[in-house]
Amino acid sequence: xxxxxxxxxxxxxAAGLVMAFVVAPREVxxxxxxxxxxxxxxxxxxxxxxxxVVLVASIVYLIRRAEAADQLAHxxxxxxxxxTGLTIATGSIWGKPxxxxxxxxxxxxxxxxxxxxxxxxYLLLRGMIDDRERGARFAAVLGIVAAFxxxxxxxxxxxxxxxxxxxxxxxxxxxxxxxxxxxxxxxNFAAFTLLYVYFVAKRARLLxxxxxxxx
Amino acid sequence: MPDNWGFVIAAYxxxxxxxxxxxxxxxxxxxxxxxxxxxxxxLSHTREPNPARRGPLS
Numbered sequence: 001x002x003x004x005x006x007x008x009x010x011x012x013x014a015a016g017l018v019m020a021f022v023v024a025p026r027e028v029x030x031x032x033x034x035x036x037x038x039x040x041x042x043x044x045x046x047x048x049x050x051x052x053v054v055l056v057a058s059i060v061y062l063i064r065r066a067e068a069a070d071q072l073a074h075x076x077x078x079x080x081x082x083x084t085g086l087t088i089a090t091g092s093i094w095g096k097p098x099x100x101x102x103x104x105x106x107x108x109x110x111x112x113x114x115x116x117x118x119x120x121x122y123l124l125l126r127g128m129i130d131d132r133e134r135g136a137r138f139a140a141v142l143g144i145v146a147a148f149x150x151x152x153x154x155x156x157x158x159x160x161x162x163x164x165x166x167x168x169x170x171x172x173x174x175x176x177x178x179x180x181x182x183x184x185x186x187x188n189f190a191a192f193t194l195l196y197v198y199f200v201a202k203r204a205r206l207l208x209x210x211x212x213x214x215x
Numbered sequence: 216m217p218d219n220w221g222f223v224i225a226a227y228x229x230x231x232x233x234x235x236x237x238x239x240x241x242x243x244x245x246x247x248x249x250x251x252x253x254x255x256x257x258l259s260h261t262r263e264p265n266p267a268r269r270g271p272l273s
Contacts, residue, residue, distance in 0.1 A: 032219060199238075206248060
């Protein structure tokens with residue numbers, strides 16, 4: 001089953017690359033550098049999804065004390081940190097030719113950095129506490145608290161004056177992007193979501209095997 | 216704006232390196248843990264008493 005998921009994910013990523021580089025047209029204002037959008041935006045979507053799963057799994061763990069929920073939260077947080085790091089790095093690479101700077105302390109960039117550091121702290125906290133049950137409990141609380149930063153990241157471009165543009169896709173009202181660019185973006189969203197599911201399934205299995213080995 | 220393919224290649228290249236490195240980490244760790252589990256299972260089988268080798272009084 002996981003092999004099938006891996007194969008479908010690989011096909012999805014290949015389709016995403018074809019859509020981004022072959023099918024989607026060259027954007028008039030930014031030129032070829034706009035192609036980074038097909039990587040940057042799905043990455044932040046996966047980060048939101050991953051931390052949303054951490055929130056739900058952490059609540060379930062605190063209520064039911066189910067080890068599987070804790071393992072899901074742990075795996076999802078790790079994959080979320082990976083994709084948040086990718087979002088920051090690709091955004092920085094995109095920012096240099098379009099804004100003229102690698103980094104600026106505007107509301108979106110600052111809030112996403114705080115999100116990254118909070119979940120990095122979540123993973124460090126898990127590693128620091130020897131008592132597995134206690135570590136899981138503390139991590140679940142932090143996983144819930146840190147999730148409140150997700151709306152702050154998303155709406156920061158509306159609430160403060162920022163260099164970062166407002167969302168083009170994940171927003172209320174009619175879209176402003178051409179259909180073919182939206183289609184290319186949606187294929188990449190689907191591919192990255194599959195990659196997230198594949199990584200989390202694999203990581204959660206590793207956590208289960210590690211728990212078995214320690215028992 | 217001039218075409219900046221260098222930045223595009225840098226972004227996609229970095230993402231490819233990071234994602235492949237993470238996949239390799241998961242793949243290797245899974246193999247290690249699967250191997251360790253197989254060894255544990257083999258050991259537990261060899262430790263189990265064999266009823267066919269018991270004597271009449273055991």
